[in-house]
Amino acid sequence: MTGEGLLDPQGRVIDYLRVSVTDRCNYGCSYCIPADGVEHADRADILSFEEIAALVRVFASLGVRRVRLTGGEPTVRRDLTALVRLLRDIPGVDDIALSTNGHLLSELAAPLRAAGIDRVNVSLDSLDPARFRRVTRRGDLSRVLAGIEAARAAGFPSIKLNTVAIRGVNDDELDRICAWAWRRGLVPRFIEEMPMAAGRAYRPDAQLAAAEIRNRIAAAWPGARVVADAPDPTRGAGPARYFRLATDAGAGPPEGAGRFGVISPMTEHFCATCNRLRLSTAGALHACLAHDDAVDLRGPLHAGGADAVARAIRGALAGKRPGHTFQLIGLGGPRKAMVQIGG
Numbered sequence: 001m002t003g004e005g006l007l008d009p010q011g012r013v014i015d016y017l018r019v020s021v022t023d024r025c026n027y028g029c030s031y032c033i034p035a036d037g038v039e040h041a042d043r044a045d046i047l048s049f050e051e052i053a054a055l056v057r058v059f060a061s062l063g064v065r066r067v068r069l070t071g072g073e074p075t076v077r078r079d080l081t082a083l084v085r086l087l088r089d090i091p092g093v094d095d096i097a098l099s100t101n102g103h104l105l106s107e108l109a110a111p112l113r114a115a116g117i118d119r120v121n122v123s124l125d126s127l128d129p130a131r132f133r134r135v136t137r138r139g140d141l142s143r144v145l146a147g148i149e150a151a152r153a154a155g156f157p158s159i160k161l162n163t164v165a166i167r168g169v170n171d172d173e174l175d176r177i178c179a180w181a182w183r184r185g186l187v188p189r190f191i192e193e194m195p196m197a198a199g200r201a202y203r204p205d206a207q208l209a210a211a212e213i214r215n216r217i218a219a220a221w222p223g224a225r226v227v228a229d230a231p232d233p234t235r236g237a238g239p240a241r242y243f244r245l246a247t248d249a250g251a252g253p254p255e256g257a258g259r260f261g262v263i264s265p266m267t268e269h270f271c272a273t274c275n276r277l278r279l280s281t282a283g284a285l286h287a288c289l290a291h292d293d294a295v296d297l298r299g300p301l302h303a304g305g306a307d308a309v310a311r312a313i314r315g316a317l318a319g320k321r322p323g324h325t326f327q328l329i330g331l332g333g334p335r336k337a338m339v340q341i342g343g
């Protein structure tokens with residue numbers, strides 16, 4: 001059943017699976033959740049931990065080596081550590097990562113690390129408490145910062161911060177976020193906003209392009225310029241491109257060596273190196289974040305077991321598009337929001 005690994009029609013090797021463990025979120029980020037909300041999966045349709053583990057076992061048998069738990073907000077799913085322990089035991093899975101808003105990390109960082117999470121990404125869109133609340137609609141910055149500290153104390157080998165950089169929202173504090181991260185040995189990453197949810201939460205005029213993100217960071221350190229840096233050794237070909245601030249001899253290094261990442265789906269897209277699939281909360285396999293089409297894996301799991309799931313995965317892969325069709329004017333994206341696809 002296992003075969004030769006997962007290769008898509010473009011010859012891209014797929015070895016990375018993002019698993020949405022819930023489509024619910026305790027935050028409601030304004031660029032992610034449209035003001036009139038999104039539909040959630042029926043509770044009866046949500047994959048159990050055993051179903052997720054059974055599906056991941058098939059992915060692993062096909063060559064998937066890395067799994068990221070995401071959502072929605074994965075930490076709001078009860079007893080998430082139990083799922084991590086199940087995944088840890090799957091032969092072939094050698095890296096389990098978590099994307100979180102950090103709100104519950106104070107309580108969960110140590111148990112999640114003990115259960116087997118290797119790496120954590122925490123969303124952090126502002127260091128200003130009032131602005132943070134505005135962007136996240138109900139977020140509590142002090143809890144998130146405490147959560148990041150808890151993650152540091154828990155000893156995760158990699159902690160990254162993810163900031164969606166938006167003009168007029170947080171474009172004036174990219175350098176502050178960098179300095180804050182670097183002082184703590186963390187890697188800040190800046191994401192271009194995507195027109196998910198049919199652009200319902202998206203303002204084209206607020207788009208901040210990757211080049212502008214880099215320029216703004218460089219401008220905050222006079223004498224520094226941005227140079228390309230090596231890819232992240234723990235990630236392989238991921239979506240972030242890494243940069244660092246360089247200064248001429250004698251000028252002295254910028255604060256904390258200055259490494260940062262930019263994830264630029266809009267202006268410098270990385271579809272050619274896409275290595276991932278996404279499993280939704282209800283067991284739909286999305287081959288691309290930017291398209292709504294998906295293949296059900298839950299039905300095959302129950303009707304035909306691992307072989308049927310493997311066939312369905314290969315079928316989904318056969319339909320993986322060469323790339324997304326996001327346009328800067330906000331058209332060409334999916335009807336679904338990140339939380340419905342498995343952001």
Ligand code: SAM
Pocket residue numbers: 025029031032070071072073074099100101102121122123162163164191192193194195196338339343
């Ligand atoms: N709740 C978790 C978190 O905060 O990381 C996991 C899910 S969240 C959808 C994953 C990432 O997607 C977050 O960093 C979030 O900021 C980002 N995101 C959500 N909507 C986005 C959009 N329209 N454009 C770009 N990034 C987006």
